[in-house]
Amino acid sequence: MEYTVPMREEYPFYLEPLNTEQRRAVLHTGKPLLILAGAGSGKTRVITTKIAWLIREQGMDPRSILAVTFTNKAAREMAERAILIEPRAGEAIMRTFHSFGAWFLRRNGNLAGLDSSFVIYDDDDVVSLLSGIMENAPKPEVKQCAHNISRAKDYFLSPSDPLLASIDSRKKFRAIYASYEERMAQIGNVDFGDLIKKPVEILRDQPEVARRFRERFKVIMVDEYQDANVAQFHLLKELCGPDTYVCVVGDDDQSIYRFRGAEVKNILEFPDRFYGADIIRLEQNYRSTNPILKAASSVVDYNRGRLGKTLCAEKGDGPLPVLTYLPDQDEEAKFCAEKIESSVKKKETEWQDWAILYRTNAQSLGFETLFLRMGIPYRVVGSLKFYEREEIKDALALLSFLVNPRDEVNFRRMVNKPARGVGLVTVDKIAETADSYGGNLIEAGRNTELTQKARTGLNAFFKVIEDARALLDGEKDGDEKKSPAKKKRKGLVPGTGLSACISKIVKDSGIAEYHETRDDVTGNNKLNNLQELINTASNYPQTREGLLEFLENIELDQARLDNASQDTQNSVTLITFHNTKGLEFKRVIMTGLEQGIFPREDKRGEELEEERRLFYVGATRAMDELYLTSCLMRRMYGKTMPMQPSLFLREIDASCLQINRVVRGFETGQPMARHSFNPYNFDNDKEKNSRLEKSSGWRRGQRLFHENYGYGAVMEVKDSEDGPVVRVRFDNGKETRFLSEYQGGAFEKMGDDY
DNA sequence: TAGTTTTAAGTTTTT
DNA sequence: CTTAAAACTA
Numbered sequence: 001m002e003y004t005v006p007m008r009e010e011y012p013f014y015l016e017p018l019n020t021e022q023r024r025a026v027l028h029t030g031k032p033l034l035i036l037a038g039a040g041s042g043k044t045r046v047i048t049t050k051i052a053w054l055i056r057e058q059g060m061d062p063r064s065i066l067a068v069t070f071t072n073k074a075a076r077e078m079a080e081r082a083i084l085i086e087p088r089a090g091e092a093i094m095r096t097f098h099s100f101g102a103w104f105l106r107r108n109g110n111l112a113g114l115d116s117s118f119v120i121y122d123d124d125d126v127v128s129l130l131s132g133i134m135e136n137a138p139k140p141e142v143k144q145c146a147h148n149i150s151r152a153k154d155y156f157l158s159p160s161d162p163l164l165a166s167i168d169s170r171k172k173f174r175a176i177y178a179s180y181e182e183r184m185a186q187i188g189n190v191d192f193g194d195l196i197k198k199p200v201e202i203l204r205d206q207p208e209v210a211r212r213f214r215e216r217f218k219v220i221m222v223d224e225y226q227d228a229n230v231a232q233f234h235l236l237k238e239l240c241g242p243d244t245y246v247c248v249v250g251d252d253d254q255s256i257y258r259f260r261g262a263e264v265k266n267i268l269e270f271p272d273r274f275y276g277a278d279i280i281r282l283e284q285n286y287r288s289t290n291p292i293l294k295a296a297s298s299v300v301d302y303n304r305g306r307l308g309k310t311l312c313a314e315k316g317d318g319p320l321p322v323l324t325y326l327p328d329q330d331e332e333a334k335f336c337a338e339k340i341e342s343s344v345k346k347k348e349t350e351w352q353d354w355a356i357l358y359r360t361n362a363q364s365l366g367f368e369t370l371f372l373r374m375g376i377p378y379r380v381v382g383s384l385k386f387y388e389r390e391e392i393k394d395a396l397a398l399l400s401f402l403v404n405p406r407d408e409v410n411f412r413r414m415v416n417k418p419a420r421g422v423g424l425v426t427v428d429k430i431a432e433t434a435d436s437y438g439g440n441l442i443e444a445g446r447n448t449e450l451t452q453k454a455r456t457g458l459n460a461f462f463k464v465i466e467d468a469r470a471l472l473d474g475e476k477d478g479d480e481k482k483s484p485a486k487k488k489r490k491g492l493v494p495g496t497g498l499s500a501c502i503s504k505i506v507k508d509s510g511i512a513e514y515h516e517t518r519d520d521v522t523g524n525n526k527l528n529n530l531q532e533l534i535n536t537a538s539n540y541p542q543t544r545e546g547l548l549e550f551l552e553n554i555e556l557d558q559a560r561l562d563n564a565s566q567d568t569q570n571s572v573t574l575i576t577f578h579n580t581k582g583l584e585f586k587r588v589i590m591t592g593l594e595q596g597i598f599p600r601e602d603k604r605g606e607e608l609e610e611e612r613r614l615f616y617v618g619a620t621r622a623m624d625e626l627y628l629t630s631c632l633m634r635r636m637y638g639k640t641m642p643m644q645p646s647l648f649l650r651e652i653d654a655s656c657l658q659i660n661r662v663v664r665g666f667e668t669g670q671p672m673a674r675h676s677f678n679p680y681n682f683d684n685d686k687e688k689n690s691r692l693e694k695s696s697g698w699r700r701g702q703r704l705f706h707e708n709y710g711y712g713a714v715m716e717v718k719d720s721e722d723g724p725v726v727r728v729r730f731d732n733g734k735e736t737r738f739l740s741e742y743q744g745g746a747f748e749k750m751g752d753d754y
Numbered sequence: 755t756a757g758t759t760t761t762a763a764g765t766t767t768t769t
Numbered sequence: 770c771t772t773a774a775a776a777c778t779a
Contacts, residue, residue, distance in 0.1 A: 070768095070769070071768090071769075072769090096769065097769075098769050099769090123768095139773090139774075192768090192769060195769085196769095227769095256767075257767080257768075257769090259766080259767065259768090260767080260768060260769080359766070359767080360765060360766055360767075361765080361766085361767085362765055362766090362771095363765095382768085419755085419756065419757095421755090423755065423756095424755090555769095556769070557769090576766085576767065577767080578766085578767045578768070579767090579768090600766065600767095610767095614767080635770080636765085636770095637763090637764070637765085637770070637771090638770040638771085639770090
């Protein structure tokens with residue numbers, strides 16, 4: 001590639017826009033490097049520039065560069081941006097940890113007894129498999145176990161590891177984990193944890209393989225290193241030879257996946273684990289205004305055990321973040337909608353400049369219904385996962401079984417759906433026989449004595465699988481035309497490539513029809529979803545490898561399908577705090593800032609610190625303006641509960657926050673002094689309440705003390721057949737009710753100091 | 755056994 | 770209030 005752009009000064013032109021520290025990071029070589037990159041400090045620019053620089057200036061073969069991220073979106077973005085500077089960067093391996101693991105195992109899995117046509121089990125599949133092992137155990141326990149196994153793998157713990165007790169102290173856990181591993185090996189599939197753990201094991205046991213990989217990858221870069229778990233750390237270690245150049249980028253303040261095994265220690269201890277490492281700090285923030293940055297930092301400052309940094313806002317001053325107290329979540333949604341709409345109408349912003357952040361996916365519902373009614377375009381990022389829907393899982397289960405006839409979980413799911421007269425008894429019988437056929441359920445099914453009904457149904461099922469297989473293996477049969485009369489219903493459009501195969505199996509298996517008739521009843525559009533799935537497959541070749549790739553991409557990258565089904569153009573973004581990492585918006589509204597919601601009630605110590613970091617991540621997404629909302633009441637599980645403002649609101653530096661109060665949808669317009677607002681001042685409540693409060697002698701917000709339970713506050717006073725009932729929540733989180741007339745004596749009123 | 759009705763339970767966050 | 774699991778009926 002010839003470059004005609006003249007080089008100015010001493011650096012290549014593409015280094016021009018970088019600041020001193022960024023440039024140092026790009027030009028650094030020779031030792032391990034830890035880049036501590038604060039929010040909005042341009043770390044993606046540094047990584048992509050570094051990749052390009054290595055290729056262009058250092059003569060590095062792009063194929064010897066490995067760049068690892070945590071989300072597929074980040075990987076794609078990295079590739080796109082690197083290619084803009086240097087087209088050959090497209091040949092570098094840029095993947096998520098998990099997709100790298102899958103890539104590795106497809107090639108080297110046989111060394112660990114893994115067939116290359118393995119399928120990746122998601123959490124639901126894992127639970128199905130486990131419930132077969134833990135017979136008649138209650139579902140929640142099975143789920144807990146699945147979770148713990150997953151955690152164990154994150155920490156690189158095998159069933160025999162003495163440290164396993166630190167994950168799950170129950171004696172039987174070790175045995176459950178062991179037989180889970182055994183069953184999984186029989187089936188020949190892997191779970192998410194295996195995608196990291198197994199490659200490490202192979203690299204350790206097979207020096208030859210390790211040597212090959214160390215020879216190939218001269219440079220390894222890891223993005224979002226603060227989210228790496230222990231197993232991922234080991235993988236990185238194993239891939240690094242003495243001459244490998246390692247560069248990790250991260251921000252300890254943005255570590256928000258501890259619950260999933262992420263270890264902040266990885267980043268804190270990097271200099272110890274990679275001897276002689278250099279550290280470069282990127283503290284210049286290019287995204288947000290000063291007040292936004294200061295508000296965010298002042299909260300995360302309450303955390304202990306952080307590396308600490310001082311972010312400096314390049315943008316300088318701007319409007320203060322605005323906190324608004326609202327009566328309830330309906331008003332909250334309305335407040336957001338009106339704020340956004342008026343700004344867009346004034347041509348001040350566009351829809352896409354706005355993001356609404358919430359802690360749990362369930363909170364999106366209120367915004368969605370209102371936005372739909374008001375005609376505000378929106379997109380929901382990553383909530384109801386497309387691939388988790390029943391009809392999609394059904395289709396994928398069939399396809400998975402098609403590639404791996406040992407897949408008992410998916411066999412059980414689909415063999416009798418729709419009903420073919422193959423019941424539980426039959427399936428158990430086949431599963432038992434399967435042991436003598438190397439786990440192959442098709443062989444086993446053929447050779448098992450069955451009732452006539454079961455035999456007919458089973459053969460029909462196998463016929464579907466086989467026809468689809470024939471299609472994959474290249475036998476072009478004319479089956480498509482054989483039964484045109486049968487598919488006269490509006491039906492599915494086959495499409496090209498792999499789509500044809502999927503379309504065929506979805507139709508022939510009766511899954512399409514099954515969900516179509518159910519659509520008629522429920523009014524869902526499951527058939528459309530299936531069509532969507534079929535469409536996305538059209539870019540894959542109609543081969544066994546194509547199918548494997550398709551399944552893998554879906555398992556590891558659900559977001560792609562999600563986005564395909566939504567209009568992502570110019571619309572407001574509804575998103576969880578977790579999902580915002582790596583994104584930025586001109587204007588951000590952080591909603592539901594109430595104790596119990598954010599932070600969640602049960603969070604303390606290290607977990608509370610993680611919630612704080614999550615707050616920090618959310619706030620630093622905002623470029624120009626930041627809004628915060630907190631509700632006095634919230635409907636949960638169909639009941640309305642009084643809420644308290646989030647702890648984090650108190651932690652925000654007073655000098656960078658403006659507080660407003662909104663009552664019944666109308667702004668008072670008066671900025672309030674920091675502590676003058678008492679969310680438990682219900683002087684606007686209806687007469688009914690004051691009457692109740694008078695007759696009961698209790699009012700909402702009243703502090704009280706009980707001998708046995710300690711301190712608490714009145715949440716609600718209600719009428720009942722036996723007179724006024726007072727509902728109390730104690731400071732330890734427990735709740736109780738009492739009848740003011742009879743039981744009131746046990747509760748001592750305290751002075752109210754809010 | 756299949757499909758329906760009733761009852762209970764429950765909301766983090768995700769590769 | 771919504772969804773999943775258990776219980777029940779045909």
